[in-house]
Amino acid sequence: MIASALLQDLRFALRGFAKSPGFTLVAVISIAIGIGANTAIFSVANALLLRPLPYADPERLVILWNRSPGLNIAEDWFSTAQYFDIRNGHSGFEQVAIAIGGNQNLTGPFEPERVGVLRVSSNLLPMLGAKAALGRLFVPEEDGPGRTGTVVLNHGTWKRRYGGDPAVIGRVLNLNGAPSEVVGVLPEGFSLPREVLPTLGTAEDGEMFLPLPLPKEAATNRGQEDYNVIAKLKPGVTAAEAQVEMDAITRRLRADHPDVYPPNGGLTFGIVPLLDQVVGNVRPTLFVLAGSVAFVLLIACANVANLLLSRALSREKEIAVRVSVGASSRRLAFQLLVESLTLSLLGGVLGVALSFAAVQWIHLVQPKNVPRLDGIAVNGEVLLFTTLLCLIAGVLFGLAPALGARHVNPGETLVAAGRGSTSANPVFGRGNNLRRLLVVAQVALSMVLLVGAGLLVRSFARLQNVAPGF
Numbered sequence: 001m002i003a004s005a006l007l008q009d010l011r012f013a014l015r016g017f018a019k020s021p022g023f024t025l026v027a028v029i030s031i032a033i034g035i036g037a038n039t040a041i042f043s044v045a046n047a048l049l050l051r052p053l054p055y056a057d058p059e060r061l062v063i064l065w066n067r068s069p070g071l072n073i074a075e076d077w078f079s080t081a082q083y084f085d086i087r088n089g090h091s092g093f094e095q096v097a098i099a100i101g102g103n104q105n106l107t108g109p110f111e112p113e114r115v116g117v118l119r120v121s122s123n124l125l126p127m128l129g130a131k132a133a134l135g136r137l138f139v140p141e142e143d144g145p146g147r148t149g150t151v152v153l154n155h156g157t158w159k160r161r162y163g164g165d166p167a168v169i170g171r172v173l174n175l176n177g178a179p180s181e182v183v184g185v186l187p188e189g190f191s192l193p194r195e196v197l198p199t200l201g202t203a204e205d206g207e208m209f210l211p212l213p214l215p216k217e218a219a220t221n222r223g224q225e226d227y228n229v230i231a232k233l234k235p236g237v238t239a240a241e242a243q244v245e246m247d248a249i250t251r252r253l254r255a256d257h258p259d260v261y262p263p264n265g266g267l268t269f270g271i272v273p274l275l276d277q278v279v280g281n282v283r284p285t286l287f288v289l290a291g292s293v294a295f296v297l298l299i300a301c302a303n304v305a306n307l308l309l310s311r312a313l314s315r316e317k318e319i320a321v322r323v324s325v326g327a328s329s330r331r332l333a334f335q336l337l338v339e340s341l342t343l344s345l346l347g348g349v350l351g352v353a354l355s356f357a358a359v360q361w362i363h364l365v366q367p368k369n370v371p372r373l374d375g376i377a378v379n380g381e382v383l384l385f386t387t388l389l390c391l392i393a394g395v396l397f398g399l400a401p402a403l404g405a406r407h408v409n410p411g412e413t414l415v416a417a418g419r420g421s422t423s424a425n426p427v428f429g430r431g432n433n434l435r436r437l438l439v440v441a442q443v444a445l446s447m448v449l450l451v452g453a454g455l456l457v458r459s460f461a462r463l464q465n466v467a468p469g470f
Contacts, residue, residue, distance in 0.1 A: 009339070014342065016339065031344055031346075034298075034393070035344075043376055044370070045290060055274075061231075062239055070262075081220055083096070083229055097121045097124035121143055122143050134185040137184050153185045153186065298445055299445045301393050337394075344391070348386055
């Protein structure tokens with residue numbers, strides 16, 4: 001029964017929209033702009049904030065930073081001695097790994113090229129959940145000196161340079177003039193980009209992984225602070241709890257090595273969740289954009305609600321006739337809600353098309369300040385969000401006309417229509433303040449967006465005029 005009524009109302013709504021193409025076009029475009037903007041921003045937010053990092057137990061992964069606020073050093077790398085201080089002195093970490101990046105010259109049977117190389121301790125890749133697609137990963141014995149050179153290839157590098165040949169295992173490569181045997185290939189989809197591991201070296205991405213053998217004197221070498229340190233918290237330990245113990249370690253280091261860590265430096269080792277490290281700088285901007293596009297959607301809903309109220313006023317006689325022949329107020333309200341939801345879904349389809357174009361534009365421009373760029377897409381999660389958004393928007397701007405249908409008095413309406421006078425309906429009639437209120441709301445929200453945009457442009461202009469000092 002409900003399905004039959006829904007189908008009947010849907011056909012009626014589509015015929016009505018076809019008879020009023022101007023109204024339909026304006027309403028659909030208004031909704032599409034609001035839905036499209038929200039869908040595009042949610043695509044970015046879903047990839048950056050909602051989806052976990054593609055590693056094992058990502059919520060327990062943290063990156064460490066060497067900080068000296070008194071010396072204006074907010075983020076610095078570590079020495080090997082500091083790495084051992086953390087690994088041997090902190091009880092809140094399940095594992096602690098060290099890495100250093102750079103570029104090396106790859107020569108061999110093919111054209112020579114410059115490749116991004118990451119030297120890592122043997123536990124780093126397993127700690128992140130990586131498993132070899134071919135061959136093996138590094139073993140603990142390769143963390144010390146005296147072993148022959150080995151290399152693990154990134155899956156993309158294996159495909160690009162060696163054509164996905166399984167026989168690459170055992171092949172000897174020449175990196176910076178030193179031989180290194182290929183012992184493994186990482187699985188497809190696993191990478192350790194610079195946004196996750198911001199190395200001091202110039203490697204943009206880890207195309208090849210080499211072991212990081214540390215000599216015995218590395219435990220006392222505090223001079224070369226070039227290394228990244230990544231750790232995995234023990235189950236149940238939070239980053240804040242781990243930071244308390246880390247502060248105790250740095251207090252001891254300041255006391256034991258005042259010549260290396262002067263008191264005015266305020267040495268501390270900061271613990272940052274890995275996801276915060278990746279998206280930290282983008283998060284506030286994303287929240288501002290999400291708020292802005294939410295305002296755009298509210299403006300679109302107010303606009304369409306006003307259009308529907310105006311259209312309902314012209315249809316009041318039709319609604320009164322239907323009431324007089326036995327249509328219930330609930331049935332009429334249901335029909336008007338179906339019409340508004342149909343409009344919303346039509347606008348949603350166009351909005352999704354706009355969001356696809358926006359996401360493609362983001363991939364085309366490749367903005368350097370947007371992390372996890374490859375994960376931004378209009379996927380099933382985003383489409384589910386858009387569908388819910390369409391339903392909510394359809395109910396929002398269709399609620400006033402639906403409620404108005406419940407207050408139609410067929411006798412008064414038909415008499416007023418025969419005399420050519422205005423409606424006395426408290427929702428549809430000219431005496432109603434709802435439409436005026438909706439216009440005021442649209443103007444108010446638009447002013448908020450315009451003021452925010454104006455402040456942003458003024459700030460940008462001032463930044464452009466700042467003297468760089470050279």
